[in-house]
Amino acid sequence: MTHAPLKVAIAGLGTVGVGTVKILQQHADLIRMRCGRPVVITAVCSRDQNRHRGVDLSNYQWFSDAAEMATQANADVIVELIGGSSGIAKNTVEAALAAGRHVVTANKALLAHHGLALAKLAESKGVSLNYEAAVAGGIPVIKSIREGLAGNAVTRVQGILNGTCNYILTTMRQEGRGFDDVLKDAQRLGYAEADPSFDIDGVDTAHKLAILASVAFGVEVNFNAVQVEGIRHISATDIQFAEELGYRIKLLGVASMSLDGIEQSVHPTMVPLSAPIAHVEGVFNAVVTDGDAVDSLMQEGRGAGEGPTASAVVADIVDIARGIHLPTFGVPVEKLKPSQARPMNLHTGAYYVRLMLVDQPGVFADVAAALRDHKVSMESMIQRVREPGESVPVVITTHITSESGMLAALDAIAKLDTVTEPPRMIRIESA
Ligand SMILES: NC(=O)c1ccc[n+]([C@@H]2O[C@H](COP(=O)([O-])OP(=O)(O)OC[C@H]3O[C@@H](n4cnc5c(N)ncnc54)[C@H](OP(=O)(O)O)[C@@H]3O)[C@@H](O)[C@H]2O)c1
Structure with a gap:
């Protein structure tokens, strides 16, 4: 050497x-x-x-x-x-x-x-x-998957990969404030850009997820395969309901391997309070990697900023100085498999749905019928106190169901005369 x-x-x-x-x-x-x-x-x-x-x-x-x-x-x-x-x-x-x-x-x-x-x-x-x-700034996640977890078949990698979004969601919850208000604060504090769309619309998370998926699964980077939904529509009401139900809302990038392809998506997710990632707050990032030998591994740290990001840059330079040379995405390029995208309508999971309903007789029966017609089974329902003449929020959580069934049911529900706003749906992640 x-x-x-x-x-x-x-x-x-x-x-x-x-x-x-x-x-x-x-x-x-x-x-x-x-x-x-x-x-x-x-x-x-x-x-x-x-x-x-x-x-x-x-x-x-x-x-x-x-x-x-x-x-x-x-x-x-x-x-x-x-x-x-x-x-x-x-x-x-x-x-x-x-x-x-x-x-x-x-x-x-x-x-x-x-x-x-x-x-x-x-x-x-x-x-x-x-x-x-x-990816994830100061967290050495590429090194950990490419080297530390080289003995594992990775089945899922997911993370909070954008500190701006996590700061906004955390502050909305802690201070009971609305999205627009907190976004302005984040811009004033330098956590969000003047044009925040790359962050809050999930694009930045999607960039990072596409890279992570490649390293985790040995597939070609395929940004276009990532289905992306940001946090603009998350309301303080949803955040409060999530807490009441024992969940916290996080913008997650999730890539999971299944027999019929790799599902890559970025979306606001309700994670149970029992999951460590639910407690990653403020500008912090976290990545959870599930490997068949290691089980589940979470790394948490600062995902941006001068010191943390430069720390990762210097580690990469040190690798070169030490003569460590690895294939970019963990395996030689010719061995990278095409990334077969699994469409989200094949996704199955539990869902949170918030409806704004005119409180009148028969309205729940119509909603229940739409769910039944599309084989969506309800797990719980919360209804807020009725204010005469006003629509009331009604929150439903479902058992595991297909995304296509859930979307079809929501389509039918949205057409009911008694539904005053487009239904809001948030996916629930098990852990
Ligand atoms: N900031 C973070 O926390 C963070 C975290 C993770 C990853 N990253 C990534 O790191 C990279 C740098 O981010 P940053 O936050 O350091 O950006 P930044 O503060 O905006 O700095 C960009 C630098 O690039 C220089 N530059 C722009 N156009 C140039 C050109 N045509 N020729 C030569 N230099 C040019 C600028 O020059 P002047 O200074 O002379 O204007 C500036 O010094 C980006 O890819 C970003 O996504 C950043």
């Missing part, structure tokens, strides 16, 4: 880029000891060379073009921390891999959309494409 320094060039000096520079500078001795060789930054790149970023960059060669840096810098590893699934981030990673340089990235959007092609390119050049920071 070589003792020569590992030379690193960093593209993007924002939150994660600066965090990475800080760790590599502050822990240079620790990292040298752990790797048996120094890890040194040789070049950096960002848009604005004049901005002071709170770190000393004076010893590094400056590039204003990241793709040029990818091929021209005196570096063994190119670290891409710009972001975005196309444009300069993609060009930089492709150029680096094509030039036979290792790549470390935190870019989940890029991996979710182009992971397979990039993994092929990395493999053809015999270099690493490492992306620990792309």
